[in-house]
Amino acid sequence: MNNRPETLIPVIGVITDVRIDTPDVKTFRVVTPDGKKAFDHKPGQCAMLSIPGVGEAMFSITSSPTNTEFMEFSIKKCGCVTDWLHQAEVGQQLTIRGPYGRPFPVDDEFAGKDLLFIAGGIGLAPLRSVINYCRHYRDRYGEIDIVYGSRSSADLVDYQEIIEEWTKDTGVRVHLTIDNPEEGWDGHVGFVPSYVKELSFETNKTAIICGPPIMIKFTLDAMIEMGFAKEQVYTTMELRMKCGVGKCGRCNIGSKYVCKDGPVFRCDELSELPDEY
């Protein structure tokens, strides 16, 4: 028997709740079979979930580390593993391993700063963990602005939590936008990059962006134009991964491995990497 520790060997998890967020996003609550949280994590870190026989894939942990009872994963239906998960019911077991990757520097660089979160579509999933961590330790941070856009109002992930909890916090402002006008929507209409410019934020904020690559690119361009420096902007990346610990080679960009050196990168760090993401 080989008794060495082995990160590739997962533990068993069980789905205890499935929430339908949007037509193609569900949020899964996961604990171990004895009802405990599988492991502790930091905001922005990821976990490998798998269904034996179907496959294993990396997901950002959507719930905040301050939640000590369970983990949540907001997952968009877009491939083998996610298709399978979307038909899974409460009580379904899966495997889980982690946590993987470099988290957001919530206790260092973010401390005391005004924070500007910018998300597009499912890009809110990895940021929800950070947003709720910062809301939990509200007095450690300055003003919090959250800009969140999606294709339509039905595609806004965590809409209920945003309306019922986030908008009610003091010092937290939520700016929602959808791509096209809709009956019954009296909020903003338009793409995230232009909305960010329109909101003309103070440029002393620390920004955290996540969304489709094209949205990140144009939002970053808009922010640079507004006067933000790349050193103030953080993002989190997604590349195909197998091991999660910088050995299988799949998420290698330049000298970095997104699974262990990321997924969180500061934008000035990103611009030093070859443009292969």
Place this chain on the structure above:
Amino acid sequence: MIRKCSLTKLNDFFAAIAGDKTLYIPASDGAGGAVYKKWDSNTQYLDVLNTVKSPKDFFFPHTEDLMEFKVKGKNIELLDIRQESEDFVVFGVRPCDVKSFDILDRVFLSEPVDSYYASRREHGIIISLACSKPSETCFCTTFDIDPTEPEGDISAWKTDDALYLRANTEKGEALMALVEHLTEECDDAPVVAQKQNVKKILDKLPLAGLKLDVFGKGKTEELFDDPAWDTLSEACLGCGTCTFVCPTCQCYDIKDFDTGNGVIRYRCWDSCMFSEFTKMAHGNPRLTQKERFRQRFMHKLVYYPDNNDGLFSCVGCGRCLAKCPVSMNIAKVMKKLGGEK
């Protein structure tokens, strides 16, 4: 201290080792090449420069089962099927391939340690064999490897009539004790003579002019956008043969196989040269063969050195030169990018 074993006793030498531990030696693959085979009394040692596939298989096998699952309804049972490796000996590993183990170690033995690799590595004993006839595809000296002075648990030199042996590690000493009755103390004059002879050949090899100063740590910006990648990659078929025979390529895939009686999660070699290597639900960051081709060589010549104190992830074994179906290889890439004296 050097001991020698007469070649007339070579089979006894193998038998003495194989009587205690599993022994692998280069033997004919039946198709003109050499492959490491488990020794038994019928196994004939094949004295070739190198095996077709590298010996990385011993530590990082082409495929290996990682774990097993039993699925019943919504429930999953996880079985840890890992076995501790048993001691084994590999005879005849060339100096370039011995160096490749160091390159693999830095990946698999860095935290978190890969337990599958670690178990095999701890139990593997290497008898390395110095090169007496380097070929025109050899360029190990580019990477500071001395083909006449192999590393490994035991270093060996083979002349026309004897095998000269020197233990370098405790594992090597223990192995030498097993063959003590077949060996005798000797002076190293024949080894020195062989070394001098080989060094004369090395200077005349066609790839002796390769140099490394345009590669290495911090060279991403200079090399990544070099227009040469377009022409270099043009003929690449993306077949992955170079990766397959490479002693240092270590990318892998993890897949599940339903046996009908459970699910085996296994690992197998993969290649950054394959189109699906980086393919994701939302697209592929390396869309064309140019990007995939560039990744493989940039990784060996820049990215790996960046993360490993300047050590290159190529040992100049020449396998990819011999095997690429379109005659492309790392030596041509290096020359085109400015790495020639």
